[in-house]
Ligand SMILES: [Zn+2]
């Protein structure tokens with residue numbers, strides 16, 4: 337492990353900072369305290385700082401040397417709307433809000449890297465530090481892109497990092513290609529005709545039609561997709577009726593679709609549309625189908641993934657970097673950045689995940705022991721990509 341000495345010296349201070357952010361979680365686009373904390377520290381370090389990019393996003397810029405090359409390094413700042421169950425002193429001070437995904441750690445590590453590079457600008461080019469809001473579903477990354485992130489701060493490539501429970505603490509997983517899935521949502525309304533439950537022939541039953549629909553939707557992935565294209569279609573809600581003896585007049589079905597390419601997303605949407613129409617005809621119900629695109633798939637570009645893996649190997653050794661870990665069907669807002677620029681999003685091991693220390697679990701906590709690893713990784717990545725000798 338080749339942690340920078342200067343970073344080691346910051347470990348205690350950065351741990352205090354991380355726990356302070358953990359104790360004060362803020363939800364999507366409401367990260368005012370966190371964003372101010374980040375921006376204030378960037379400014380205190382003498383870094384050019386821009387507030388309010390993509391609403392509550394913050395951008396810091398460090399320029400060194402003469403090279404036109406530029407890279408972006410990104411962290412996310414938001415927490416989740418859930419109740420923390422941890423009782424340690426830095427547990428959430430806000431009921432119903434929790435840093436259960438480690439964005440407190442991501443923010444801390446990127447801030448640590450920015451402060452280090454401000455003190456030691458031993459690179460040639462521009463490093464853009466991107467602190468994004470609203471990763472957990474509300475598209476803060478997209479908001480920053482739409483707010484002109486890449487026009488205002490031109491960069492050649494962009495890099496992300498997420499802690500990963502289940503991977504040994506301080507180890508890395510790097511994917512060349514898909515790493516996180518797309519996440520779409522669907523709403524289906526099945527409109528029948530209400531009736532007395534003892535006289536079904538006088539109505540049109542949306543419960544039976546909806547049940548057939550749920551079953552038929554399970555054939556989308558298994559019967560219409562190439563078996564080598566991974567995808568998930570999960571029905572997660574089925575609401576209908578209120579009484580034992582009433583056939584309701586409508587049912588509502590919702591769920592999520594995950595895939596690794598826009599082509600597969602389109603195939604799934606088309607198949608679902610067809611099935612909704614067919615079930616409607618077969619069961620004499622009116623089916624309203626609404627498919628909503630969410631985060632696209634997060635796809636690392638191979639050249640950038642290779643560099644990230646090399647930087648990680650130089651830091652933690654050959655055995656500490658895996659390139660064979662399966663992608664996750666979870667989704668990631670970083671996808672919007674990778675839609676615009678080449679880049680790579682890596683996983684940093686958070687430890688075994690014992691005692692509920694897994695993402696989005698009420699007993700999760702970011703592992704402070706890995707802070708120096710994450711900070712050094714960012715510093716080394718910037719130095720490698722903007723090496724003075726390569727100018
Ligand atoms: Zn999360």
Ligand SMILES: [Zn+2]
Nearest residue numbers: 437438439498
């Ligand atoms: Zn997360």
